[in-house]
Amino acid sequence: MDKVKTVEPWLQPEGKEPDTEYLAPDEDMLHLAGVVSCILCGACVSDCTVMEVDSNFLGPGALAKSYRFVSDPRDDADSERLTKLNEYGGVWDCTRCLKCVEVCPKKGCPNGQDNVTKRKGDGIRPYEYKWGPSCQAFVDSVKHSGWLNELMLPIKSFGIFNIKAMIALIPTGIRAQLNGKRPPLIHKKISGVENVRRIFEKVENKK
Numbered sequence: 001m002d003k004v005k006t007v008e009p010w011l012q013p014e015g016k017e018p019d020t021e022y023l024a025p026d027e028d029m030l031h032l033a034g035v036v037s038c039i040l041c042g043a044c045v046s047d048c049t050v051m052e053v054d055s056n057f058l059g060p061g062a063l064a065k066s067y068r069f070v071s072d073p074r075d076d077a078d079s080e081r082l083t084k085l086n087e088y089g090g091v092w093d094c095t096r097c098l099k100c101v102e103v104c105p106k107k108g109c110p111n112g113q114d115n116v117t118k119r120k121g122d123g124i125r126p127y128e129y130k131w132g133p134s135c136q137a138f139v140d141s142v143k144h145s146g147w148l149n150e151l152m153l154p155i156k157s158f159g160i161f162n163i164k165a166m167i168a169l170i171p172t173g174i175r176a177q178l179n180g181k182r183p184p185l186i187h188k189k190i191s192g193v194e195n196v197r198r199i200f201e202k203v204e205n206k207k
């Protein structure tokens with residue numbers, strides 16, 4: 001409950017108080033039906049994979065509550081709410097494992113990031129899942145050797161013929177070298193790489 005309180009789960013409208021109640025169009029509230037039906041059972045919090053290892057994370061319950069108010073057209077505190085959610089422990093610490101969605105008895109628990117970003121990305125950098133060269137390079141590397149080839153990842157992501165990007169990578173490479181963090185020049189396969197490949201085959205055959 002303490003974490004829920006930190007997101008100030010109450011309406012904060014600005015301007016002149018209406019004579020009757022604060023009204024919102026039905027269509028603006030329909031998408032909130034899920035989070036409004038939250039019964040604060042805490043199942044999402046108990047099962048959140050990040051909260052288990054990071055007590056600083058706001059967690060799905062608080063994020064669901066925050067989303068409920070960020071997306072309410074009658075609320076005028078979006079900017080402050082989103083700024084807080086953008087900080088350490090906020091929305092970006094959610095890994096989108098979807099465990100909270102799976103266990104929510106009300107099916108009203110959009111996962112931590114979706115809570116806030118799908119509807120109100122303004123103020124928070126948009127979170128996009130785009131399959132691009134870096135994703136493909138990541139997958140290819142793990143499939144080939146069983147682990148990530150960090151040396152080749154940026155090169156394959158930007159493209160080796162992207163001279164500008166390659167030059168821009170040089171200072172990072174030098175820093176990595178000086179700090180003893182340069183990935184190995186020869187990227188060896190892990191033992192048991194065939195088991196990793198079997199997982200890939202299984203997933204690919206399911207598509």
Ligand code: SF4
Nearest residue numbers: 048094097098100112
């Ligand atoms: S999706 Fe995010 S909030 Fe939900 S359980 Fe996973 S880490 Fe926690």
Ligand code: SF4
Nearest residue numbers: 038041042044104109
């Ligand atoms: S599991 Fe669902 S109903 Fe329970 S606290 Fe989380 S969002 Fe609310």
